[in-house]
Amino acid sequence: MPKVIVDRDRCCGAGLCAQALPQVFDQGEDAVVVLLEENPPAELVAPLADVAFACPSGAIRVVEQ
Amino acid sequence: MALPSSLPELPRSRTHPFHPPPEYDQLRKESPISRFVWPNGVEGWLVTTYSEVRTLLADPRLSINRFNSPPPSLSAIKDRKPEVMLPRSLVAMDPPEHTPWRRAIVKEMTPRWARSMEPRIAEITREYLDRVREIGPGADLVENLALPVPSRVICEVLGVPQADQEFFQEQAEVRSQVGAPAEKINAATRALYEYLGQLVTDKRKSANTSDVLGRLVHARIAGEPAPHDIVVGQAMLLLIAGHETTANMIGLGVATLMDNRELIADLADTAKGTALVEEILRMHAIIQWGIVRRATDDIEINGIHIAKGEWVVCSLASANRDESRYGCPHAVDTGQAQSPHVTFGYGVHQCAGQSLARTEVRVVLRELFAAFPGLRTTVAPEELRYRYEMWVYGLYECPVVW
Numbered sequence: 001m002p003k004v005i006v007d008r009d010r011c012c013g014a015g016l017c018a019q020a021l022p023q024v025f026d027q028g029e030d031a032v033v034v035l036l037e038e039n040p041p042a043e044l045v046a047p048l049a050d051v052a053f054a055c056p057s058g059a060i061r062v063v064e065q
Numbered sequence: 066m067a068l069p070s071s072l073p074e075l076p077r078s079r080t081h082p083f084h085p086p087p088e089y090d091q092l093r094k095e096s097p098i099s100r101f102v103w104p105n106g107v108e109g110w111l112v113t114t115y116s117e118v119r120t121l122l123a124d125p126r127l128s129i130n131r132f133n134s135p136p137p138s139l140s141a142i143k144d145r146k147p148e149v150m151l152p153r154s155l156v157a158m159d160p161p162e163h164t165p166w167r168r169a170i171v172k173e174m175t176p177r178w179a180r181s182m183e184p185r186i187a188e189i190t191r192e193y194l195d196r197v198r199e200i201g202p203g204a205d206l207v208e209n210l211a212l213p214v215p216s217r218v219i220c221e222v223l224g225v226p227q228a229d230q231e232f233f234q235e236q237a238e239v240r241s242q243v244g245a246p247a248e249k250i251n252a253a254t255r256a257l258y259e260y261l262g263q264l265v266t267d268k269r270k271s272a273n274t275s276d277v278l279g280r281l282v283h284a285r286i287a288g289e290p291a292p293h294d295i296v297v298g299q300a301m302l303l304l305i306a307g308h309e310t311t312a313n314m315i316g317l318g319v320a321t322l323m324d325n326r327e328l329i330a331d332l333a334d335t336a337k338g339t340a341l342v343e344e345i346l347r348m349h350a351i352i353q354w355g356i357v358r359r360a361t362d363d364i365e366i367n368g369i370h371i372a373k374g375e376w377v378v379c380s381l382a383s384a385n386r387d388e389s390r391y392g393c394p395h396a397v398d399t400g401q402a403q404s405p406h407v408t409f410g411y412g413v414h415q416c417a418g419q420s421l422a423r424t425e426v427r428v429v430l431r432e433l434f435a436a437f438p439g440l441r442t443t444v445a446p447e448e449l450r451y452r453y454e455m456w457v458y459g460l461y462e463c464p465v466v467w
Contacts, residue, residue, distance in 0.1 A: 012413040013168050015420065019176035031172035054405045056415035058123055 002045050003065045006035045010059040017051045017060060024048070025060075033059060070102040075111065075354055075378065082451045083321065083348060084395060089113055089383040098369045101378075109376030110369075111355075115387035115404065117366065118379045122412040127358035127377055128159050129414055151258065152298030156306075160413060165287040170299060171417050173222075173277045179420035182218070186425055189217050190432040198436070202466040203443060210433065211315035211463070212238060212308070215425055219307045222421075223300060224276025225264065233260065237308055261300045265293060277303070307418045310351060311425050313452070313459025317349045318342070318430050320446040320460065325397050329438075332431040337399070342427045344397045347406035350381035353458035356410060381407045437467035 004024060013031030017024070021044065026034040040048065045062070052060040076088035092099055097114035112118050121127055155166055193213055197204045216237050220230045239245055239253035268282045278300055284291050322329055331337035355378040364371040371377060386394040390404040409416035416422065434440060442449060443464040450461040 012164075012415070013171035013175075014415055015171070015175040015177070019420075027172075027175055027177070029172065030168045031175060032168065050402075056123075056411050057413050 001039055001042055001065060002048055003063050004035060004038055004040060004048065005061040005063065006033045007059045007061075008032050010057045012057040012059075014056050016054050016056070020051050020054070021047055025051070070106060070108055072100050072102040072108060074104065075101050077354065077453075079451075079453060082447055082449070082453075083324075085350075085353070085380075085382040085386065089380060089386065093383060093387060098367060098371075107376065109357075109378055110371055112377060112379045113383040115384040115390045115407070118381065118384040118407055119411045120366065121358070121364075121377060122356070122379055122407070122410060122414075124364060124412075125160065126360060126362040126364055128361045129163075129358060130157050130159050131357070131359065151254075151301050152294040154295070154298035154302035155417065156302060156414070163413065166295070166299070167413065167417065169281060169284050169286060169291075170277075170303070173280070174418055174421055176420040179424040182421065183424055183428055185221070186214070186218055186428045187432055190214050190429050191436070194432060194436045197465075203464050206319060206433075206463040206465055207312065207316050207460055208238075208462065210429065211312040214315075214429055215308050215311040218421070218425060219304055222277050223303060224268065224278045229260070229264075233257070236260070237304065240305070240309075257304065258297065258301060261304070262293075262297050265296050265300065269293070303418070306416070307421065309457050309459075311422050313351050313457055314346065314349065314422065314426050315429050316460035316463045317351070317458075318345045318426055319433070319440075319463055319465070320442065320449060321345050321348060321397060322430070322434075323442055323446040328397065328399065329434050331399065332427065332434055335427075338427045338431060339423070340399045341397070342423055342430070343403070343406065344399050345426070346408045346423075347385045347391075347403065348397060349458065350385050350406070350408040351458040352408075352410075352456065353382055354378070354456065355380040355382070381410065437465075440465050440467045 006025075011033045013027065015027050015031065017033060018027045021040075024035070024037045024040050024044065026036055028034045048062045052062050076086035076092075078086050080087055092111070092113040097117050098110055098112050100108060101111045102108045112121055155163060155170065158166060190210070193210050197206065197209050200209060213234060216234045217230065220233055225233050236253040236257045240250055240257070265278060265282055268279045271279065274280045274283055278296070281291060281299065282296050328341055331341045358377045358379070360371050360373050360375050360377060362373050385391075385406045385408060388394055392398065392401065409419040409422075443466055449463060452459045452461060
């Protein structure tokens with residue numbers, strides 16, 4: 001199962017993650033990423049990898065556990 | 066004085082209006098990070114491959130702040146627009162100063178907000194399409210659609226009162242006129258700057274926080290009140306960056322679709338239209354000579370040593386055509402999942418208005434072809450007048466018939 005780690009200090013608020021996977025990510029009042037689901041289902045592994053790659057500030061990591 | 070440099074110049078001669086200069090294909094293959102010289106004699110590094118462009122744009126040792134640096138210049142190019150010194154904004158700030166300002170601005174322009182703007186953008190677009198119809202066949206889409214729609218949208222977003230929008234748009238339009246003399250362009254820039262300065266002052270006195278400037282002027286940035294001149298600088302940035310760039314992308318979108326008419330139908334569907342716009346954006350990285358950064362420390366990358374103080378140019382247009390990332394790099398290909406393009410840049414300075422820009426381009430193109438399904442350019446798309454010699458690439462004009 002994938003585990004998602006977000007770095008809110010690095011986040012630059014582009015919101016691409018919340019747009020692509022709204023069931024996992026949201027943006028707070030300050031546009032900074034909010035992690036809604038730390039352990040998303042396994043079928044999201046590929047889209048999560050895409051989102052982590054697209055993140056402009058490198059604020060998203062996905063690890064297998 | 067140093068001897069004239071023997072290094073090659075930044076490739077600038079296109080052989081086709083839809084494609085970056087062919088030298089980039091060779092550079093990606095043979096020398097992804099290479100030395101070059103600007104026309105004013107300043108040397109730098111040119112980065113042309115996707116992975117290296119992204120890596121360097123994400124590197125905090127590359128600074129966007131050119132305030133105290135003697136900048137490189139393309140001044141040997143004729144018709145270069147003169148510059149009026151503008152107050153500081155996001156594009157002159159590095160973290161940590163950049164971070165709270167960036168957040169204060171991007172929170173206003175999230176993808177969710179951009180989606181919510183779609184009906185209003187469509188409404189404004191239809192208003193201008195009515196004018197295009199009134200003008201009749203031969204109407205120029207740049208002047209009558211691509212420039213005014215993003216300008217109206219940014220006016221409403223910033224909170225420019227309706228009574229002033231015409232003035233505001235006129236000045237913004239002068240700024241993007243090619244033939245306009247330097248004094249006229251400088252005067253327009255100053256007029257906008259003064260206007261926005263007054264607007265920010267007015268908004269500071271008012272408790273109304275229903276628009277972006279109203280909120281920004283009352284915001285606390287890193288715990289401090291937002292300084293007047295920087296708020297004005299950010300407003301100028303939002304106006305300039307959100308106006309000409311989107312307008313040029315709309316023009317290039319029309320030209321591209323002339324050669325890909327079968328894709329026009331995709332615009333009617335939000336998901337397909339979104340994918341199509343991504344491909345149009347990938348094909349046309351309109352900041353055509355790349356983005357400039359300066360190393361604040363020594364950087365080692367792929368066996369190359371970039372020394373502290375050296376200039377680095379990341380070619381977005383070349384990265385978007387990288388054969389190692391794209392199966393079909395030089396043509397619109399909506400059929401497969403693509404690596405995300407870097408037209409909006411990468412790293413913490415990635416375009417703050419990207420979601421609005423995406424929505425504007427998609428909605429304007431959709432409404433345009435819905436209103437005029439048989440629309441075509443008066444000449445072959447390759448024969449339109451392109452902004453070959455401008456920092457922001459695009460079309461000078463796009464006359465159409467239907």
